[in-house]
Amino acid sequence: MDDYGITIDGDALRRDLKNDCMGAYFGGDYGAALADAFDVDTASPEELLALAQRLGRNIYDYQLD
Numbered sequence: 001m002d003d004y005g006i007t008i009d010g011d012a013l014r015r016d017l018k019n020d021c022m023g024a025y026f027g028g029d030y031g032a033a034l035a036d037a038f039d040v041d042t043a044s045p046e047e048l049l050a051l052a053q054r055l056g057r058n059i060y061d062y063q064l065d
Contacts, residue, residue, distance in 0.1 A: 006060070006063045006064075007063065007064045008049070008059055008062045008063060008064065009062045009063075009064050010048065010062075012062055013048060013052055013057070013059065013062045014040055014041075014043075014048060016049070017040045017051060017052060017055065017057065018040045018041070018056070020055060020057075021040060021055075022054060039051065
């Protein structure tokens with residue numbers, strides 16, 4: 001992914017977002033997180049970045065060198 005002028009490890013970001021969502025669903029009993037978890041699987045790169053920002057992830061943590 002290269003929407004911000006940097007290259008992002010999309011697989012790692014997708015994995016971490018899915019883990020966050022599943023944790024919120026099972027651990028926090030937050031039902032909407034389950035829908036987000038399914039969205040992570042099918043999201044385009046742009047949608048994935050938007051979801052990451054909405055969920056408070058720092059995309060620069062996933063920057064590839």
